[in-house]
Amino acid sequence: MIQYPAHAAGAGNAVEHHRRHHVNLPKMETDTNPNPNQTGCCNPVKKPGPVSLDHVLLALRETKEERDVRIRSLFSFFDAANLGYLDYAQIEAGLSGLQIPAEYKYAKDLLKVCDANRDGRVDYQEFRRYMDDKEMELYRIFQAIDVEHNGCILPEELWDALVKDGIYFNF
Numbered sequence: 001m002i003q004y005p006a007h008a009a010g011a012g013n014a015v016e017h018h019r020r021h022h023v024n025l026p027k028m029e030t031d032t033n034p035n036p037n038q039t040g041c042c043n044p045v046k047k048p049g050p051v052s053l054d055h056v057l058l059a060l061r062e063t064k065e066e067r068d069v070r071i072r073s074l075f076s077f078f079d080a081a082n083l084g085y086l087d088y089a090q091i092e093a094g095l096s097g098l099q100i101p102a103e104y105k106y107a108k109d110l111l112k113v114c115d116a117n118r119d120g121r122v123d124y125q126e127f128r129r130y131m132d133d134k135e136m137e138l139y140r141i142f143q144a145i146d147v148e149h150n151g152c153i154l155p156e157e158l159w160d161a162l163v164k165d166g167i168y169f170n171f
Helices: 013-019 053-060 064-078 088-097 107-114 124-145 155-164
Strands: none
Touching: 053 064, 053 124, 064 088, 064 124, 088 107, 107 124, 124 155
């Protein structure tokens, strides 16, 4: 089980929900690779400077055009009525379509965060800015956990990051 202290900080309501509950973890397979640093799964990003979308593209092994298509497709998935914007009902329906459990559906929170001009709708540019910010935030989190900066999060790195954040395991 994972145990979270009451003071643990979270990145959002879904994370906070998880932190208030114990989670049973499946048994993990033992890695038979004698050198975990050479798993072949790593994609180290060797781009210096502050984090940018270029870092995200390199990490995802995606071109700018492929990313544009992916984000446009996701927006279109939520905008099933092809209105050119997302409202609460569309976001709620989209989250259901993604089979996200009801307790993690934060359509109101998502609308509030994305709707920069506060008109009750999320247009494509607002959605795009949100996606840019979230992907860079996730990249920064990944980099903070990947202390060896080899493009992979090793089990030891994940363990250390969770313990540092006050998350403890009982097996």
